[in-house]
Amino acid sequence: MSRRPTIADIARTAGVSKGAVSYALNGRPGVSDATRERILAIAAELGFVPNRAARSLSVSSAEAVGIALRRSARTLGIEPYFMELISGIEATLSSHSLGLTLQIVGTVEEELDVYRRWWAERRVDGVLLCDLGAEDRRLESVAKLRLPAVAVGGPIDHAPIPSVWHDDAEPCREVLEYLYALGHRRIARVAGLPRLLHTTVRDAAFGEAAKRLELEAFESLHSDYSGEQGARLTRRLLTSRSRPTALVYDNDVMAVSGLGVAHELGLSVPDQLSIIAWDDSPLCRLTHPSLTAFSRDIPAYGSRAAELLLSLMAGERAPDEEPPSIQSPAAQLSPRGSTGPASG
Amino acid sequence: MSRRPTIADIARTAGVSKGAVSYALNGRPGVSDATRERILAIAAELGFVPNRAARSLSVSSAEAVGIALRRSARTLGIEPYFMELISGIEATLSSHSLGLTLQIVGTVEEELDVYRRWWAERRVDGVLLCDLGAEDRRLESVAKLRLPAVAVGGPIDHAPIPSVWHDDAEPCREVLEYLYALGHRRIARVAGLPRLLHTTVRDAAFGEAAKRLELEAFESLHSDYSGEQGARLTRRLLTSRSRPTALVYDNDVMAVSGLGVAHELGLSVPDQLSIIAWDDSPLCRLTHPSLTAFSRDIPAYGSRAAELLLSLMAGERAPDEEPPSIQSPAAQLSPRGSTGPASG
DNA sequence: CTGAAAGCGCTTACAG
DNA sequence: CTGAAAGCGCTTACAG
Numbered sequence: 001m002s003r004r005p006t007i008a009d010i011a012r013t014a015g016v017s018k019g020a021v022s023y024a025l026n027g028r029p030g031v032s033d034a035t036r037e038r039i040l041a042i043a044a045e046l047g048f049v050p051n052r053a054a055r056s057l058s059v060s061s062a063e064a065v066g067i068a069l070r071r072s073a074r075t076l077g078i079e080p081y082f083m084e085l086i087s088g089i090e091a092t093l094s095s096h097s098l099g100l101t102l103q104i105v106g107t108v109e110e111e112l113d114v115y116r117r118w119w120a121e122r123r124v125d126g127v128l129l130c131d132l133g134a135e136d137r138r139l140e141s142v143a144k145l146r147l148p149a150v151a152v153g154g155p156i157d158h159a160p161i162p163s164v165w166h167d168d169a170e171p172c173r174e175v176l177e178y179l180y181a182l183g184h185r186r187i188a189r190v191a192g193l194p195r196l197l198h199t200t201v202r203d204a205a206f207g208e209a210a211k212r213l214e215l216e217a218f219e220s221l222h223s224d225y226s227g228e229q230g231a232r233l234t235r236r237l238l239t240s241r242s243r244p245t246a247l248v249y250d251n252d253v254m255a256v257s258g259l260g261v262a263h264e265l266g267l268s269v270p271d272q273l274s275i276i277a278w279d280d281s282p283l284c285r286l287t288h289p290s291l292t293a294f295s296r297d298i299p300a301y302g303s304r305a306a307e308l309l310l311s312l313m314a315g316e317r318a319p320d321e322e323p324p325s326i327q328s329p330a331a332q333l334s335p336r337g338s339t340g341p342a343s344g
Numbered sequence: 345m346s347r348r349p350t351i352a353d354i355a356r357t358a359g360v361s362k363g364a365v366s367y368a369l370n371g372r373p374g375v376s377d378a379t380r381e382r383i384l385a386i387a388a389e390l391g392f393v394p395n396r397a398a399r400s401l402s403v404s405s406a407e408a409v410g411i412a413l414r415r416s417a418r419t420l421g422i423e424p425y426f427m428e429l430i431s432g433i434e435a436t437l438s439s440h441s442l443g444l445t446l447q448i449v450g451t452v453e454e455e456l457d458v459y460r461r462w463w464a465e466r467r468v469d470g471v472l473l474c475d476l477g478a479e480d481r482r483l484e485s486v487a488k489l490r491l492p493a494v495a496v497g498g499p500i501d502h503a504p505i506p507s508v509w510h511d512d513a514e515p516c517r518e519v520l521e522y523l524y525a526l527g528h529r530r531i532a533r534v535a536g537l538p539r540l541l542h543t544t545v546r547d548a549a550f551g552e553a554a555k556r557l558e559l560e561a562f563e564s565l566h567s568d569y570s571g572e573q574g575a576r577l578t579r580r581l582l583t584s585r586s587r588p589t590a591l592v593y594d595n596d597v598m599a600v601s602g603l604g605v606a607h608e609l610g611l612s613v614p615d616q617l618s619i620i621a622w623d624d625s626p627l628c629r630l631t632h633p634s635l636t637a638f639s640r641d642i643p644a645y646g647s648r649a650a651e652l653l654l655s656l657m658a659g660e661r662a663p664d665e666e667p668p669s670i671q672s673p674a675a676q677l678s679p680r681g682s683t684g685p686a687s688g
Numbered sequence: 689c690t691g692a693a694a695g696c697g698c699t700t701a702c703a704g
Numbered sequence: 705c706t707g708a709a710a711g712c713g714c715t716t717a718c719a720g
Contacts, residue, residue: 004464006697017707022699030700032705049464053400054697057712062397064445073431073643077424078626087417090448099467101408101443104434120348120393123443227630253630256600260632263607282422286571286597287631288604299417350713361691366715374716376689398713401696 005046013046014039025050056122064099065089065309066124068114070106070131075225078253080281081298082130085152088302089128096310098125112141119147126313128152128305132163132197148312152305153197154325162312164305166328168198171294172205174333175248175276176213183342184246184274185216188237190230190258192250194222199250206248217242223254230254234261238273245342246274252283255291259338270340280334289337296331304328349390357390358383369394400466408443409433409653410468412458414451414475419569422597424625425642426474429496432646433472440654442469456485463491470657472496472649476507476541492656496649497541498669506656508649510672512542515638516549518677519592519620520557527686528590528618529560532581534574534602536594538566543594550592561586567598574598578605582617589686590618596627599635603682614684624678633681640675648672 007021014021016035023030024039025048031039056062067089069076076082090100101124105111115138118124126148129138136156142149143160154165179187189206192199203220210218221237223229230253237244238261249255255277259269267273269289277284280295308326351365358365360379367374368383369392375383400406411433413420420426434444445468449455459482462468470492473482480500486493487504498509523531533550536543547564554562565581567573574597581588582605593599599621603613611617613633621628624639652670 004466007699008697018698019700019708020706023706026699028700030705035705047464049461051401051697052465052467053397053406054712055699056397057395057401057697057714058699060712073428074626076431077426077428077642080421082421083427084417084421086446087420087448090446094447099445100447102430102434102446103438103444104431117393120391121396122348123396227626231630253626256627257630260630260634263632282418282571282597283600283627286575286601286604288607290604298421351715352713362714363692363716364690367690370715372716374689379689395713398696399715401698401713402715404696 004051005043005048006051007048009046010039010043010048014042060122062099062122062125063097064101064124065093065306066101066103066114066118066127067130068103068105068111068127070108070111071104073104076104078227079225079251079279080283081251081279084281084298085130085302088299088304089306090302091299092303092306092310098310108137112138115142115145115147119145126150126309128309129161132156133195134197134200135195136197148309150305150309150312152301155327156197156325162308162325164301164308164326164328166296166301167330168201169205171331171333172202173209175294176206176209176215176218178333178335179246179248179274179276179339180213180215182246182274182340184244185342186242186244187215187218187246187248188244189218189220189248190233190237190250190254191220191222192225202250217244223250225251225254227253227257230257231261234258235265238262238265238267245272246276246339248276248278250278252277252279252281252291252293255293255338256283256287259287259291269338272343274339274342276333276339278331280331284336287338292336292339293334294331295334296329301328348395349387349392350395351392353390354383354386354392358386404466406443406466406469407441408445408468409437409650410445410447410458410462410471411474412447412449412455412471414449414455417448420448422571423569423595423623424627425595425623428625428642429474429646432643432648433650434646435643436647436650436654442654452481456482459486459489459491463489470494470653472653473505476500477539478541478544479539480541492653494649494653494656496645499671500541500669506652506669508645508652508670508672510640510645511674512545513549515675515677516546517553519638520550520553520559520562522677522679523590523592523618523620523683523686524557524559526590526618526684528588529686530586530588531559531562531590531592532588533562533564533592534577534581534594534598535564535566536569546594561588567594569595569597571597571601574601575605578602579609582606582609582611589616590620590683592620592622594622596621596623596625596635596637599637599682600627600631603631603635613682616687618683618686620677620683622675624675628680631682636680636683637678638675639678640673645672 132153151163154163280293284291476497495507498507624637628635
């Protein structure tokens with residue numbers, strides 16, 4: 001038949017009720033094994049696939065998860081992070097036959113509107129929140145909607161929703177100690193957006209470690225993660241009177257553009273300048289020298305977030321139980337060609 | 345009320361039937377203006393948003409568009425193209441209150457299964473096909489499903505579905521003439537996947553133009569678009585006995601990694617080697633020198649594809665009418681620092 | 689212009 | 705173990 005087959009079609013050819021078909025299809029008691037077999041065979045033969053809308057309407061669930069991204073097309077394109085994260089999320093979702101609904105928004109207000117609309121429409125059963133802010137209105141808002149949600153990032157203690165996060169402070173200490181061991185005493189950092197949670201975590205950790213190591217100089221300049229700002233800030237740092245011998249970047253895009261500026265200024269990397277990128281992506285191996293970077297498995301991170309959201313949606317915990325945040329492994333430093341001993 | 349309001353709630357408080365509410369909400373005749381106003385006011389006050397599943401079930405439409413990507417997390421992350429395309433698509437869809445459902449697949453078979461399932465479930469009303477192949481089974485398959493579909497890429501003449509495409513041959517001629525004018529006579533190209541349609545279009549156009557210009561040497565080496573292969577093929581080309589003085593890359597990722605190889609081999613760009621990238625993205629401005637590249641507005645391209653799909657979904661043309669493909673502006677060459685006169 | 693009813697395709701108590 | 709029925713929340717002919 002060219003019309004999509006329904007349970008009514010199956011019921012008719014099997015000579016049973018629609019209820020029986022539903023029980024058989026969903027592996028529930030209520031039909032004998034023989035009948036079940038027969039029904040399943042007919043369903044398979046007809047190529048039956050349940051209509052999502054009908055199913056959703058009955059069980060009041062959308063069988064989909066939503067993700068709203070507050071970033072420009074430009075940023076989304078250039079930052080490998082998002083697509084890798086989405087890949088991981090999507091892998092988990094599709095293995096549970098859940099759909100992924102994606103929307104790009106311009107402002108927090110728009111983003112909150114999207115969540116409210118999704119909730120009201122029942123378009124999604126849960127959402128994943130990205131780009132956590134140091135102060136983040138979204139946490140309370142989605143919690144108030146009672147829309148299952150997981151924050152991707154953290155740590156966010158005493159928050160109304162759980163998060164999947166990883167420690168950002170330890171890598172900060174690690175990288176400064178590594179550079180210190182290589183003899184670097186004047187180090188600077190081209191940091192990310194100051195409003196983001198992980199930026200503040202790194203700000204604090206870098207500050208403390210720099211003080212503890214008694215570095216000659218350490219400063220963090222904040223940026224919007226773009227290559228343009230990465231280049232501009234790098235130029236500023238490298239043309240100052242006592243220029244740093246090592247630069248740490250909060251993402252890989254800026255590190256690549258920083259390397260370009262070093263070339264432009266005739267500084268050889270790593271002889272005269274060491275460069276370290278934060279988010280490792282294939283980008284870091286594209287350059288010459290290739291970039292020393294902090295690596296972590298972003299798709300796995302996304303998968304873990306999706307799994308946590310699934311468990312929330314399944315309502316596996318008591319209403320007043322502490323939301324079970326999950327800590328992921330911290331990023332690992334992968335030394336490559338862009339770091340070496342300080343030339344003094 | 346904490347329960348999501350339904351049209352029944354509105355009907356009750358307005359003292360009318362559910363049908364009247366539906367007419368009023370959808371701007372259809374069947375209610376007086378006064379009643380309509382009253383209903384709309386109550387709906388607004390209750391914060392009414394229609395339940396998607398119920399609406400979908402009634403009107404047999406999912407109010408969503410699907411896109412299945414057959415690329416690895418790695419590729420999706422590093423290629424700015426996809427996220428930019430998706431941004432453009434999404435912008436158009438959300439302005440029409442349509443959702444975007446995204447799925448990542450491993451093989452063509454999986455991809456075709458996804459389309460079949462989406463169709464059977466009525467999860468989407470239409471799909472967008474990316475990464476068109478020179479031979480592409482998907483065109484026939486989705487056409488057979490009678491699932492509205494638009495191919496992103498082309499030209500695909502006499503195809504069962506329309507496409508949004510742009511001319512790739514003219515830019516090929518243009519770039520060779522440009523390099524010729526700069527004095528280059530030995531040129532090579534690091535091309536993309538040979539199975540993709542636009543690769544074959546470029547293969548042919550480059551071949552013809554090279555012959556017409558009577559270049560001393562022109563060759564195309566095919567790759568998988570990855571930085572690794574870009575580097576490997578560049579190394580091979582630059583270490584051959586008569587090395588080319590200019591390299592053209594089919595994407596920007598490989599061009600960046602080719603530039604890295606030039607640095608590695610101590611070749612100065614553009615003095616000893618000119619480099620041109622195909623897909624312009626912020627990546628091309630990250631390097632030093634910045635890369636001469638072919639630019640086009642990818643988000644706009646995505647928007648156009650989405651709009652064409654919407655018109656198809658609206659069923660605006662007769663069943664036997666020729667599918668109305670849309671040609672987009674060809675890519676424009678943006679000369680930057682990576683190209684210059686041939687040194688001989 | 690308006691109301692009551694049927695229907696979209698599922699799921700799920702409720703009787704037999 | 706099975707069947708008949710109601711219900712999810714909308715839309716849409718069909719009568720008045």
